[in-house]
Amino acid sequence: MAEIYITGHRNPDMDSICSAIAYADLKNLIDPANTYIPVRCSHMGESMQMLLETLGIEKPVYLRNACPKVADVMLPYDMKIQADLSLSEYARLVTESTPSALPVFDGEEFCGLLSVDDIAVWAMKNLADRGTIREIPCVRELMGEQGERLQADSLFEEGKNAFLNSRFRGLSVFREDEFVGYVTRRCFLNTPAYNVILVDHNEMGQSIKGVETANVLEIIDHHRLNAMKTTMPLFVDAEPLGSTCTIVYQLFLRNGIRPARETARVLLTGILSDTLILKSPTTTQIDVESAAALAAMCQTSVDEYGKKMFSNIRGLKSREPVSAITGDFKLYSEKGLRVGIGQCEVTTLHDLNEFAGEYLNALETVKTREGLDWALLMITDVITEHSILLSTDFYAEKHLPYSLKSEHVFDMPKVMSRKKQLLPEVLNALY
Numbered sequence: 001m002a003e004i005y006i007t008g009h010r011n012p013d014m015d016s017i018c019s020a021i022a023y024a025d026l027k028n029l030i031d032p033a034n035t036y037i038p039v040r041c042s043h044m045g046e047s048m049q050m051l052l053e054t055l056g057i058e059k060p061v062y063l064r065n066a067c068p069k070v071a072d073v074m075l076p077y078d079m080k081i082q083a084d085l086s087l088s089e090y091a092r093l094v095t096e097s098t099p100s101a102l103p104v105f106d107g108e109e110f111c112g113l114l115s116v117d118d119i120a121v122w123a124m125k126n127l128a129d130r131g132t133i134r135e136i137p138c139v140r141e142l143m144g145e146q147g148e149r150l151q152a153d154s155l156f157e158e159g160k161n162a163f164l165n166s167r168f169r170g171l172s173v174f175r176e177d178e179f180v181g182y183v184t185r186r187c188f189l190n191t192p193a194y195n196v197i198l199v200d201h202n203e204m205g206q207s208i209k210g211v212e213t214a215n216v217l218e219i220i221d222h223h224r225l226n227a228m229k230t231t232m233p234l235f236v237d238a239e240p241l242g243s244t245c246t247i248v249y250q251l252f253l254r255n256g257i258r259p260a261r262e263t264a265r266v267l268l269t270g271i272l273s274d275t276l277i278l279k280s281p282t283t284t285q286i287d288v289e290s291a292a293a294l295a296a297m298c299q300t301s302v303d304e305y306g307k308k309m310f311s312n313i314r315g316l317k318s319r320e321p322v323s324a325i326t327g328d329f330k331l332y333s334e335k336g337l338r339v340g341i342g343q344c345e346v347t348t349l350h351d352l353n354e355f356a357g358e359y360l361n362a363l364e365t366v367k368t369r370e371g372l373d374w375a376l377l378m379i380t381d382v383i384t385e386h387s388i389l390l391s392t393d394f395y396a397e398k399h400l401p402y403s404l405k406s407e408h409v410f411d412m413p414k415v416m417s418r419k420k421q422l423l424p425e426v427l428n429a430l431y
């Protein structure tokens with residue numbers, strides 16, 4: 001029985017969140033031998049959180065990184081050795097498989113670790129002094145100096161280094177101030193790896209931190225392929241459809257499983273969000289048919305549900321610019337340059353002049369903070385199917401094929417898709 005984490009990209013959008021939830025549901029149904037857990041690998045924007053709440057979709061748990069932790073290798077303490085136990089009683093409990101250090105308690109309170117070294121030191125000292133061992137001490141009297149405390153969520157590598165630099169057999173592990181387990185050198189012989197499935201992305205730079213240390217078991221995606229090298233064979237389902245949720249729905253069908261109503265609603269949310277209610281040019285016939293079928297399962301229509309979703313969008317004027325920009329922000333590395341493109345949906349662009357200046361400044365802040373060469377923000381009016389592009393000062397903006405409305409502000413009529421329409425032009429502009 002293994003735990004397998006399903007994650008969308010960083011700064012997750014609706015499609016990332018919803019496809020992770022729905023795919024975990026499908027995998028748990030078709031592979032009950034393992035446990036599939038949907039996660040998000042970074043914080044969600046404020047408007048995303050609000051929308052999830054409004055729609056009654058529970059947000060996936062936050063998994064900070066996919067790096068192995070001390071907690072993944074620590075030993076539980078099923079045997080509670082009491083400090084007043086005599087060494088002879090203790091000796092009767094020890095078997096060949098007893099770890100080289102054991103935690104000692106005074107009642108419920110953790111006292112420290114007793115290691116075989118402590119016992120050997122005591123025995124040697126007695127033999128050297130008296131030539132024999134007369135009195136049998138209790139465990140408390142034997143315990144020697146304690147090594148440093150490790151934290152359960154520290155990285156495996158940090159724990160390993162702690163051992164490399166110490167003379168101790170065992171180190172105790174705490175979560176905050178609570179003793180939760182302990183580790184011996186043996187725990188660090190093999191490096192464990194997290195099992196992950198990537199949905200709605202395939203680029204390492206967009207994935208959960210530490211993905212390079214994980215076993216990537218599957219990739220389910222609808223973006224350009226710039227996938228990482230893997231050490232094991234894997235299942236990849238990459239299709240040029242409007243949303244990853246559409247692919248996940250197709251996987252339900254291929255497995256002959258009808259999604260439960262709650263899952264159908266999650267899938268519909270992802271599809272309508274990523275395709276901007278099926279209006280984005282990324283929309284395919286399969287997206288249209290899938291959305292219609294899912295809407296029917298939820299006893300709603302695509303239009304009704306889409307309007308409900310987008311009616312919650314707040315205008316950019318009332319939002320904090322940096323968090324609005326980074327809420328849905330993607331990083332691309334091309335020709336040695338780092339480019340970031342944010343996308344915001346709005347229901348009107350009439351107030352553009354009132355917020356453009358503030359957002360251009362915020363875009364410079366984001367560029368500096370993320371160490372980028374170029375930062376862009378695409379603002380899409382989902383009602384009129386029209387976008388505006390804001391750009392930081394960068395040579396390549398002159399190569400963009402869009403008309404300039406004002407300095408660093410471009411007009412992009414009919415451009416709805418960052419991935420399919422804007423990204424190729426941005427990459428082209430980098431010559």
Ligand SMILES: [Mn+2]
Binds near residue numbers: 015016200222244274
């Ligand atoms: Mn997507």
